[in-house]
Every structure is written in structure tokens, then in C-alpha cells.
Amino acid sequence: xxxxxxxxxxxxxxxxxxxxxxxxxTGLALLELRVSASAENPRILRILLAGRLLPTLREVVPAxxxxxxxxxxxxxxxxxxxxxxxxxxxxxAAFVVLAVGWPLLGGLAPPRAPAPxxxxxxxxxxxxxxxxxxxxxxxxxxxxxxxxxxxxxxSPSARLRYAPTAAVELLDGELAVRxxxxxxxxxxxxxxxxxxxxxxxxxxxxxAGYLADFARLNRELxxxxxxxxxxxxxxCLALLLSFFAAGMFFRLSRWPLANVxxxxxxxxxxxxxxxxxxxxxxxxxxxxxxxxxxxDYLPEVALLIAGLVLLLVDxxxxxxxxxxxxARGA
Amino acid sequence: xxxxSGTQTALSTLFVFYLLAFAASAxxxxxxxxxxxxIFHWPYIWTDAFVRFVDYAIPLTVAALAASYSLFLRRGRVxxxxxxxxxxxxxxxxxxxxxxxVALLGFYPRSSGLLRELRVLTRVAxxxxxxxxxxxxxGDLADGLEYYERYLSIDPRNQQALDLRDELRRRLASSAxxxxxxxxxxxxxxxxxxxxxxPYELLRLAQDFFxxxxxxxxxxxxxxxxxxxxSRQDAAxxxxxxxxxxxxxxxxxxxxxxxQFYQLKLRGYQLYQSxxxxxxxxxxxxxxxxxxxDPDVARFLAWSxxxxxxxxxxxxxxxxxxxxxxxxxxxxxxxxxDGARELVSIARMAxxxxxxxxxxxxxxxxxxxxxPYHYLARYGKxxxxxxxxxxxxxxxRLDVLLHGIDRQTRGRDLLPQVLEGAEKPGSxxxxxLLELTPAREELEALVAPGADSQDSLAGxxxxxxxxxxxxxxxxxxxxxxxSQELLMRLLxxxxxxxxxxxAMAVGWSYRFVSMGRRxxxxxxxxxxxxxxxxxxxxLYLRAHRILLGYALLAWQFRTALIALAVLEGxxxxxxxVALAGQRSD
Numbered sequence: 001x002x003x004x005x006x007x008x009x010x011x012x013x014x015x016x017x018x019x020x021x022x023x024x025x026t027g028l029a030l031l032e033l034r035v036s037a038s039a040e041n042p043r044i045l046r047i048l049l050a051g052r053l054l055p056t057l058r059e060v061v062p063a064x065x066x067x068x069x070x071x072x073x074x075x076x077x078x079x080x081x082x083x084x085x086x087x088x089x090x091x092x093a094a095f096v097v098l099a100v101g102w103p104l105l106g107g108l109a110p111p112r113a114p115a116p117x118x119x120x121x122x123x124x125x126x127x128x129x130x131x132x133x134x135x136x137x138x139x140x141x142x143x144x145x146x147x148x149x150x151x152x153x154x155s156p157s158a159r160l161r162y163a164p165t166a167a168v169e170l171l172d173g174e175l176a177v178r179x180x181x182x183x184x185x186x187x188x189x190x191x192x193x194x195x196x197x198x199x200x201x202x203x204x205x206x207x208a209g210y211l212a213d214f215a216r217l218n219r220e221l222x223x224x225x226x227x228x229x230x231x232x233x234x235x236c237l238a239l240l241l242s243f244f245a246a247g248m249f250f251r252l253s254r255w256p257l258a259n260v261x262x263x264x265x266x267x268x269x270x271x272x273x274x275x276x277x278x279x280x281x282x283x284x285x286x287x288x289x290x291x292x293x294x295x296d297y298l299p300e301v302a303l304l305i306a307g308l309v310l311l312l313v314d315x316x317x318x319x320x321x322x323x324x325x326x327a328r329g330a
Numbered sequence: 331x332x333x334x335s336g337t338q339t340a341l342s343t344l345f346v347f348y349l350l351a352f353a354a355s356a357x358x359x360x361x362x363x364x365x366x367x368x369i370f371h372w373p374y375i376w377t378d379a380f381v382r383f384v385d386y387a388i389p390l391t392v393a394a395l396a397a398s399y400s401l402f403l404r405r406g407r408v409x410x411x412x413x414x415x416x417x418x419x420x421x422x423x424x425x426x427x428x429x430x431x432v433a434l435l436g437f438y439p440r441s442s443g444l445l446r447e448l449r450v451l452t453r454v455a456x457x458x459x460x461x462x463x464x465x466x467x468x469g470d471l472a473d474g475l476e477y478y479e480r481y482l483s484i485d486p487r488n489q490q491a492l493d494l495r496d497e498l499r500r501r502l503a504s505s506a507x508x509x510x511x512x513x514x515x516x517x518x519x520x521x522x523x524x525x526x527x528x529p530y531e532l533l534r535l536a537q538d539f540f541x542x543x544x545x546x547x548x549x550x551x552x553x554x555x556x557x558x559x560x561s562r563q564d565a566a567x568x569x570x571x572x573x574x575x576x577x578x579x580x581x582x583x584x585x586x587x588x589x590q591f592y593q594l595k596l597r598g599y600q601l602y603q604s605x606x607x608x609x610x611x612x613x614x615x616x617x618x619x620x621x622x623x624d625p626d627v628a629r630f631l632a633w634s635x636x637x638x639x640x641x642x643x644x645x646x647x648x649x650x651x652x653x654x655x656x657x658x659x660x661x662x663x664x665x666x667x668d669g670a671r672e673l674v675s676i677a678r679m680a681x682x683x684x685x686x687x688x689x690x691x692x693x694x695x696x697x698x699x700x701x702p703y704h705y706l707a708r709y710g711k712x713x714x715x716x717x718x719x720x721x722x723x724x725x726x727r728l729d730v731l732l733h734g735i736d737r738q739t740r741g742r743d744l745l746p747q748v749l750e751g752a753e754k755p756g757s758x759x760x761x762x763l764l765e766l767t768p769a770r771e772e773l774e775a776l777v778a779p780g781a782d783s784q785d786s787l788a789g790x791x792x793x794x795x796x797x798x799x800x801x802x803x804x805x806x807x808x809x810x811x812x813s814q815e816l817l818m819r820l821l822x823x824x825x826x827x828x829x830x831x832x833a834m835a836v837g838w839s840y841r842f843v844s845m846g847r848r849x850x851x852x853x854x855x856x857x858x859x860x861x862x863x864x865x866x867x868x869l870y871l872r873a874h875r876i877l878l879g880y881a882l883l884a885w886q887f888r889t890a891l892i893a894l895a896v897l898e899g900x901x902x903x904x905x906x907v908a909l910a911g912q913r914s915d
Contacts, residue, residue, distance in 0.1 A: 028876055035879040127661055127673075127806045129779050136663070136673055136806055138697060149673045149694050151661055151778055158706055158749055159675050162694045194779065195814055195879040201385055202861065203868030257400040257840035258855045261862050 006081030010072055011093040017068035018097060025060040026053075036190040040120040047114050054110040058102060062221060063214045065098045066243050070267065073247040080321040087311075091244050099236045103225055116188070118143060118168045121175050123191045127151070131177045132186025143168050148179055213271040220278065220299075231297065238300040242270050242307035248314035270306070274299045340398045340419050344426070347394035351386060351860070355379040367455055367485050370448045377441045377448075384438050386860070387430055388826050389867045392833040393859035395423075399837025401852055416834065416909060423830045431823040435792050443789030447655050450678070454652050455484040459491065466494075471502050484653055529559035536568055540575075546599055546626050548572040553603065591617070595626055602630055607637035612740045638735070641763075643685075643711035645734040645744055651687035656680030657789070661778035663806030665767045670698030673806070674766070676710075679773060686712035686770065688730060691746075693764060703751025707732040708744055710764065728770060732762035768805055772798040775812060776805055787815050795819075799887070810882045817878050817894055818871075824898040825870060831905040833863070838912045 033052055037045055072090045080086065122130055124140045138147025145166040152159050166179025175188035198204040217239075224232040249263035250256070277299040286295050359378035366374055383390075403415070462477030478495040482488065527535070536551035549572035556565035576596065594617055601610040614631035621627065660676040677690035688710040696702035713729035734744035746762055768776060775790045775798035787795070795816050802809040842849060877897070881890035 028873060031876050031880045035876060035883060038883045123808065125663075125803075125806065126808050127663070127779060128808060134661070134778055134780055138671060147671060147696055149696075151675060153659060153778060153780055158692060158704070159677075159690075160673060160692050160694045160704065162673075162696060162702055162704060162750070164696070164702070191808075192810065192879070192883065195810060195882075196875060198868065198872060198875065199385070201864065201868070203389060203864035203866075204872075206861070206865045207868045207872065253852070254843040255401065255841075255849070255852050255855075257396065257837060257842075258852060258858070260840060261858050262855070264862070265858065 004082050004085070006079045007085035007089060008081070010076055010081070010086055010090045013075055014068050014072045014090045014093045015097075017071045018064050018094075021064040021067050022057065022060055025064055026056050029056045029060060032196060035195055036193045037116075037120050039123055039191045041117060044114045044117065047111060051111040051113040054105060054108050058105040059215075059218055061102050061105065062098065062217055062239075065094050066239070066267070069094045069240065069244050070247070070264070073244075073250055073263075076247070077250055077321075087244070091240055094240050094244070095236060098240065099233050102221065103232075106222075106225070116170060118170060118175075120190050121170070121188050122168065126191075128191055129189070129194065130186075130191070131175045131184035133184050135177065135184075137166075140168070145177065145179065148177070148182060150182055150184070210268070210271075213275055216275050216278075217271065220274070234297065234304075235300050238304040238307065239270075239274075242303040242310070243267050245307040245310035245314065246270065248310050248318060251314075251318045270303060273306075274303065277302055339402045340395065340422060343398035343402060344391065344394040347390050347397075347860070348383075351390050352379060352383050355382040355386075358382065364449060366448055366452045367488075369485050369487055370452060374445065374448050377444050381438065381441050381445065384430075384433050384441075386864070387433070388822070388829055389860055389863035391426060391430075391826060392829045392863035392867065395830055395833035396837040396863065397856055397859050399834055400841040401849070401856075403838070403841060416838075416912075419834065423827060423834075427823050427826045427830070430826050434822055435819065439789050439791045443655065443657070446658060446789055450658060451484055451653065455481050458484070462491075462494075466498070471498055474498055475502060480649065480652075483650075529555040529562055529565065532558070533562065533565050533568065536565070536572070540568060540572055543575075545572045545575040545579075546595075546630070549576060549599075550603075591621060591624075594620075595624075595630075598627075598630060602634055602637075607634050607640075608642065608735065610634040611638045615738070640713065641731065642733040642735045642743075643687075643709070643731050644737045645709065645742075646737055647684040648687045648689075648709035648711060648734060651680045651682055651684070652678070652689065654680040654682045657774050657777065659778045659780075660773060660776050661806075662768060662773075662776040663804070664693075664765075665804050666695075666698065668698050668700075670695055670700055674764070675778070688712070691730065691732065691764065695751075701751055704749040705746045706749055707746035707762075707764075709734050712770065713763075728766040728768070730764040730766055732764055768801070769797065772801065772805070774798070776807060779811075787812075792816065792819060809887075810879070813882050813887045813890065814875070814878055817882075817890060818875065820891075821871075821874055821878075821894060821898070824902070825867065825874075828898065828901050828905055829863075829867060829870060831902065831909055832866075835905060835908045835912060838909075 030049060030052065033056075034045070034049060037048060040048065069090060076086050076090070118140060122128070122135070122137060122140050122145070124137055127134065127136045129135075134151040134153070136147075136149040136151070137145045139145070145168055146164065148163045148166045150161045150163075152161065161181055163179035163182045166177050166182055169176045169178070170188060173188055174185055176185040178184075198207075221232065221235060224235045246263050246266045249266055250259045252259045252262060282295045282298050285298070289295065356375060356379040359375045359382065363371055363374055363378070458477045458481040462474045462481060465471075465474035465477055475495065475498045478491055478498060481491055482495060485491065532551045532555035536548045536555060539545075539551065540548035549569050552565050552569035552572060556562060556569055559565070576599075579592065594613075598610055598613040598617060601607075601613055610630065611634040614627050614634055617624065617627045618631055657679045658677065660674070660679060662674055664672040664674045666672055672693060672695045675690075675692040676688045679686065679688050681687075689708065691707040691710045692705070694702065694704045710730040710732050713731050732746045736742035766773075771794055774794035775787070777787060777790065795812050798805070798807065799809060799812040799816060802812050842852065874894075874897075878890055878894060881893050885893075
């Protein structure tokens with residue numbers, strides 16, 4: 001009875017973790033946006049934040065589902081329940097949330113995001129990085145700048161250049177400043193973006209890799225959903241199964257912390273594998289195969305096979321209540 | 331064998347992790363050392379290793395504590411209750427956090443600055459070498475020798491440069507037409523007794539000198555007293571009497587040379603009295619070469635030098651400051667009272683025993699109804715830095731002298747070069763002077779943003795950032811950037827403590843189950859710990875960066891500081907509760 005109860009509480013725990021993670025990740029993502037676009041007109045900023053709420057929710061759902069699924073593994077192994085249900089119920093809950101919730105969020109039309117204004121990228125009276133250079137501007141009126149000074153660190157002689165007036169233009173995500181002797185253009189970066197700039201150490205690079213892979217995953221799911229519903233459901237299933245089955249590593253050895261780290265490493269590997277197969281191997285193999293359409297689902301098939309193999313290994317070789325047994329044994 | 335305390339285990343693990351990390355940092359630095367002068371290679375490698383070590387100190391500690399608790403204090407090995415095990419280790423963690431704070435807030439900025447300095451000094455030295463070679467090719471051997479000397483003051487062990495310098499010295503010595511430049515004369519510090527004196531005191535001083543037949547000094551002090559208080563007729567009278575005595579001094583025909591020298595002294599004194607201090611300085615310098623022991627010449631040379639230092643600086647001192655540690659790429663708005671904007675760029679600022687010097691000062695002034703002007707001064711000196719030598723400096727304004735002179739030779743002045751606009755920089759104030767509003771302590775933090783701005787701020791002390799933050803907006807800086815740098819630095823010791831506590835709790839909770847023998851294979855997995863800890867720390871710090879950024883922009887610094895303290899307190903309390911909730915075997 002207790003084992004059944006332990007198994008039944010897992011979907012509820014999954015949902016709890018999922019909601020908390022969604023709130024946390026969405027909150028942080030919106031705060032990040034709020035910080036970087038702080039210089040924007042307050043009215044536009046409010047509309048921008050409201051407009052980004054649904055897209056951000058949708059973007060964090062896959063990461064939140066996968067992270068919540070991983071978090072469920074801890075209570076699952078600490079208080080093991082019925083093995084079959086313990087595996088099936090959280091996986092089913094995750095599948096429902098991802099396969100139903102994600103498209104639902106996509107179906108809701110968010111308010112249209114207003115076009116950015118130069119105020120988001122240029123702060124009057126401040127020295128700042130803008131348009132690929134370091135600039136100071138006295139005033140900003142619409143698209144007119146007055147009292148512009150450019151600082152060129154690399155210049156061997158005079159490093160300052162003054163232009164009494166200049167025009168600013170925002171086009172296709174590029175910010176251009178043109179004035180007397182000034183012709184600058186570079187991808188537009190909000191003025192307060194440097195507040196969010198992190199260092200270049202190992203942890204930050206790993207984190208950037210995670211974020212990039214989740215962004216890639218979002219694009220991939222979006223594409224799958226657009227092309228074929230069954231294909232989308234298959235992608236969701238392969239992804240969730242491989243992640244959840246990698247929980248097998250949590251019980252691999254007598255050292256639980258190392259097991260957890262190894263499990264997380266494998267899951268990270270799945271994300272990288274997904275990207276690698278989609279971006280590189282599928283393209284190369286398509287040239288060799290007569291029917292390249294077969295390779296459309298190569299990453300999903302690979303993940304599904306990996307998940308099934310891990311599941312079989314788990315069932316055959318690892319006792320489900322290993323953590324408990326070893327805690328008692330010690 | 332059972333470990334009863336656990337503290338020794340944790341300490342040993344930490345020590346091994348730190349040692350390996352420092353060794354790895356040094357090896358990494360060894361392979362990544364940029365193109366520097368050979369003499370800087372090892373200082374760069376050690377400093378870079380230290381900086382990298384401090385950068386990774388938190389993940390390393392987290393990894394070491396997690397490994398120590400989960401692998402070395404494994405189940406079945408520890409006999410004492412958890413609370414007894416953990417108490418001394420909490421003390422250990424606090425001690426480590428204090429040491430980390432000292433390294434981070436004390437040594438880290440200097441070390442980061444040193445890394446930049448070594449790169450800059452390499453560039454400067456190579457410029458000197460190129461200039462030396464170009465001068466020799468032009469046939470200007472004296473200049474070539476000077477540049478070689480300057481290069482060798484940075485890289486004294488370069489045998490090739492030493493040989494070339496020696497050869498140049500020989501050639502100059504054997505050349506009849508060219509003489510080597512005179513060595514720098516020692517600076518005479520003769521006190522000007524007038525400083526801080528009231529007119530009646532000056533008059534008493536003048537009378538004393540008059541009685542001792544030192545009429546130059548008597549005239550000088552009596553004139554000063556008269557200028558300070560024009561109503562004092564007695565001072566004017568004494569000055570006249572002294573002047574009359576100076577003029578009427580008679581020499582016998584045998585004293586022809588002495589009479590000539592006296593006339594020259596008189597000429598110098600007149601230059602001094604007419605406030606042509608630069609002329610007086612060079613004049614008395616010539617006189618000293620003729621008659622080194624003359625006390626009047628020595629005194630007026632020292633006084634005129636002191637006066638000259640109020641308006642100019644010696645170029646050799648400014649060039650010598652190129653070799654001192656300093657701050658690069660300052661860029662700020664210099665607020666003006668007349669409504670104009672003045673943007674100031676300073677390539678380098680360095681302080682030494684002779685004062686604070688600047689290189690490549692560039693100023694663009696516009697707005698306020700005046701036509702824009704733009705000028706560049708190769709060197710400058712902070713006038714207020716003379717304050718330490720007994721010259722009181724009033725007010726918070728800093729004056730930068732832009733007029734460089736040669737110590738020995740008249741006419742080799744270095745003046746600002748006007749790049750744009752008709753207005754000469756010196757026309758608005760007496761002589762070539764740039765008035766700066768930021769305080770000396772604030773200047774260090776007013777660095778230009780850009781690709782390596784983080785490096786730049788990393789080399790700035792906490793105090794300088796704190797000082798500059800308060801007026802950042804006035805100086806054209808984005809206040810939130812400086813505030814966030816400050817808060818992130820304050821956060822790091824707390825992150826060290828909190829993540830250390832988390833590592834202890836997680837490590838204990840997921841510890842190894844003892845097999846009765848040494849888990850050799852498990853050791854192979856230890857390198858994963860610092861990687862995972864690094865990712866955890868980055869997540870923790872990134873979330874804080876976002877929250878602090880929001881707090882700073884939505885509210886203000888003080889609120890953000892309080893919010894940070896509360897947040898860290900809550901996290902620490904939660905982690906202590908989590909730690910207290912751990913069960914013993």
C-alpha cells in the first residue's frame with residue numbers, strides 16, 4: 001500500500017516542481033528583459049513585458065518539464081514505490097504537460113510587441129557601448145542625436161571624435177549612427193545589457209551551452225509541431241523517455257552524489273546529441289541515403305533507443321530501492 | 331581507521347583541491363601567456379594563476395567540500411553525531427570565507443591591474459625600442475641613447491639593448507660635437523619661509539635678513555608682506571631699503587668676475603620678482619652651473635622651481651611615470667559650471683613619488699554656446715599631488731598641468747596640441763591647465779566601457795568604485811554598472827559561505843556507502859566535481875545578477891544593498907536549517 005502511495009504522489013510532485021520551475025524561470029527571464037530594456041519608454045516597456053509573457057512561458061516549458069522530471073527522481077529513489085507506476089506516472093504527466101500544454105500556450109496570441117525605440121539602446125548624458133563603439137551623446141530627441149562623441153580605444157592618435165549632430169536608425173535589429181564624420185553600425189544591444197553580462201569562466205560557458213541547447217530544442221519542437229502532430233508527439237516522448245530513463249544512473253554505484261552528477265552529465269549529453277544529430281550528422285548522412293526524409297527523425301530515434309536501452313539495463317541490473325537498502329546497510 | 335573529527339579530512343581535501351587548482355592555473359597561464367617581454371613572463375604567469383585561482387575559488391571550495399563529505403566521510407566510517415562533526419567545519423568555512431574576502435577585495439584588484447600593466451609596459455617598451463632605433467637611423471644619437479635608457483629601465487636584462495646603449499655611449503663620448511645630456515640634478519628642497527605666515531611675521535623675517543645683510547631675502551619677504559597688507563608702509567620701506575642695498579653694492583676692480591655674477595643674480599631676482607618663474611628657473615640653473623656653491627642661487631633656484639611646479643611639470647618625471655603601475659583608458663564627463671560639456675579621455679594615469687601623471691589627455695569641449703574645441707596633451711601632471719609637499723590645496727577641484735618642460739634646457743617645452751577649434755586650451759585659465767571635477771580616488775573607477783571593461787573594473791579597488799559611484803551620473807558613467815560591480819563583489823563572500831553550506835549538506839546527504847576498502851575507482855570521478863560546482867556557482871551568480879540589476883534600476887543602491895543582505899541572510903538560514911536536519915549514520 002505504501003509503495004503504491006509513494007508511486008501515486010510522484011505526478012503531484014512533478015506538477016509542483018514544474019509549476020515552481022516555470023514561475024522561477026519565467027520570472028527570471030522577464031526580469032532579465034526588464035533590466036536590459038529599462039531605458040525604454042515606460043509605456044512601451046509595460047507592453048513589451050506583457051507581450052513577452054506567453055512566449056517566455058512557452059520557451060521555459062520544455063526546460064521546466066525536463067528539470068522537474070529530473071527532480072522527481074530524488075523522491076522516487078528516496079522512497080521507492082511501485083516500480084512500474086513510479087516510472088509510468090511521472091513520465092505520463094510530463095508528456096501531457098509538454099505535448100498538450102506547450103501547443104496550448106502557442107495557440108494563445110500574445111499582445112503584439114511594440115517596435116523598439118532608440119531610447120532602449122542609447123542613454124543621453126552617459127558614456128556607453130552602442131553601435132559597435134563607445135559613444136557619449138548629450139541629447140536624444142526621437143531619432144536625432146546632439147553632441148555626440150565617439151571614443152576609439154584603438155586609435156593611435158586622437159581617440160575622441162565629436163559630431164554636433166547625428167541620426168540614429170534602427171533596422172532589422174541593427175543600430176546605425178550617422179553624423180558628421182561618424183558612420184557606425186552594429187547589432188542593436190540594449191543600453192543596460194552589460195548589467196547581465198557574465199564572465200568567461202567555465203561555469204558561464206557551460207550555462208551558455210545549456211541555454212543555447214534549450215533554445216535549439218524549442219525551435220526544433222516548434223518546427224515539428226508545425227510540420228506534423230504525430231512527429232511532435234514522438235519528439236516529446238523520445239526526449240522525456242531518454243531523460244527519465246537516464247535516472248538509472250542515479251543508482252549506478254555506492255556513491256549517490258557521483259551517480260547524480262553522472263546522470264545529469266548523461267542528460268546534458270542527450271541535449272548535445274540531439275543538436276549534433278540534427279545539425280551535423282543528419283546533413284552528412286542525407287547525402288549518402290537515397291531517401292533523406294528517413295533522417296528527419298534521426299535524433300528522436302536515437303534518443304528513444306538510448307532511453308529504451310537504459311530502461312532495460314535498469315530493469316535487469318539495478319534494484320529500484322538501492323538508496324534505501326544501502327542507507328539501511330550502512 | 332576511523333576519522334573521528336572529519337575536520338582534518340575536509341582540510342586535507344580542500345588543501346589538495348586548492349593545490350591542484352593552483353598548479354592547473356599556473357600551467358594554463360604558462361600556455362596562454364601573451365606576447366610579453368621575457369622579463370615579464372614569470373610575474374605574469376604567477377599573477378595570472380592567482381587571479382584565475384581566485385576566480386574559481388568558490389567552485390573549488392564547493393567541489394572540495396562536497397567531495398570531502400560525500401566520499402571521505404562515507405557511511406559507516408564516521409562514528410560521531412553529525413552536529414558534532416559539522417561544528418568545527420562551519421568555523422573552518424567562515425575562516426575560509428574571510429581569507430577569500432581578503433584575497434578578493436585586497437589582492438585581486440591589484441593583481442588584475444598588474445596583468446594589464448605588464449601588457450601595457452611591454453607595448454611601451456617596444457615603442458621605446460622602435461623610437462631608439464629610429465633616432466639612431468636619423469643620426470640623433472643623444473635621443474637614441476635616451477630611448478635605450480628608457481627601454482632598459484623596463485627591461486634591464488636585454489643584452490642586445492645593453493650592447494647598443496653602450497655602443498651609443500662610446501660614440502657620444504668620442505664625438506666632439508655631441509655631448510651626452512647632463513645627468514639629472516638632485517632636487518633641492520629649500521623651505522620657503524613665507525608659507526602660512528602673516529604680514530607682521532614676514533616683516534619680522536625680512537628685518538632679520540636685513541640685519542644679517544642678506545638683502546635679497548630681506549627684499550623678498552618685505553615685498554611679500556607689503557603685497558599681503560598694502561597698508562603696511564613699514565614693509566614697503568624695508569623692501570625699498572633692501573633693494574637699494576642690493577643695487578648699490580660696490581665691487582673693487584679686482585672683483586670684476588664677482589660683480590658680473592652679482593649682476594646676473596640681480597637679473598634672476600628681477601625675473602623672479604616679475605613672476606617669470608620659468609625664466610628665473612632656467613636663469614638660476616645656468617648660474618648654478620657657473621657657481622654651484624652660491625647660497626642665493628641655490629635658494630632662488632629652489633624657490634623658482636617650486637613656483638614652476640605650480641604651472642608646469644618636468645617631462646622626465648612624466649616619462650618615468652610611464653613605467654609605474656597605473657590605470658588605463660579613463661573616460662568621463664568633466665562637469666563645467668558654464669553649461670558646456672567636456673569629455674576627457676586619459677590613456678593612462680600613474681602615481682609615484684613625484685606625483686600623479688597622465689599620458690595622452692584628450693579633451694573635447696562643446697555646448698554652452700561656445701564653439702567646440704578639441705585638444706590633446708601628451709602628458710599632464712596632477713597639481714594637487716604637490717599638496718603632500720607642503721603646498722596646501724584648497725577645494726575638491728583637481729588641476730592638471732598640461733605644460734611640460736625640460737629640466738635642463740630652455741625651449742624644449744611640450745604643450746597641448748589643438749586638434750579642432752580656435753580656442754586654445756590655456757586661454758580660459760592662466761597657463762595650460764585642465765580643471766577636473768572628479769576626485770583623485772574617483773578617477774580610477776571612471777574607465778571607458780568596452781570589450782575589456784570588465785577587466786578594467788576588476789583592477790579597480792572597492793573604495794574607488796564606492797567613491798565614483800556616488801557621482802557617477804555627473805561624470806557620464808552609468809551608475810547602475812558601478813553599483814552592480816560593487817554589489818557583486820560584496821555578494822561573493824556570501825556566495826562562498828552559502829554554496830559551501832549547500833555543498834556540505836548535499837555531500838553529507840548523498841555520501842558514499844563504505845565497502846570497507848578504499849574506493850579507488852571513485853577517485854577518478856572527482857574531476858567532475860569542480861565542473862558541476864562551477865555550473866552551480868554560475869547559476870547562483872547569474873540569478874543574483876538579474877535580481878540585483880532589477881533592484882538597482884527599479885529602486886536605488888541602498889534598497890538593493892538591503893535586499894541583497896536580506897536575500898543572502900534568508901538563503902544562509904535555510905541552508906543552516908537544511909544542514910541541521912541532516913541525520914547521523
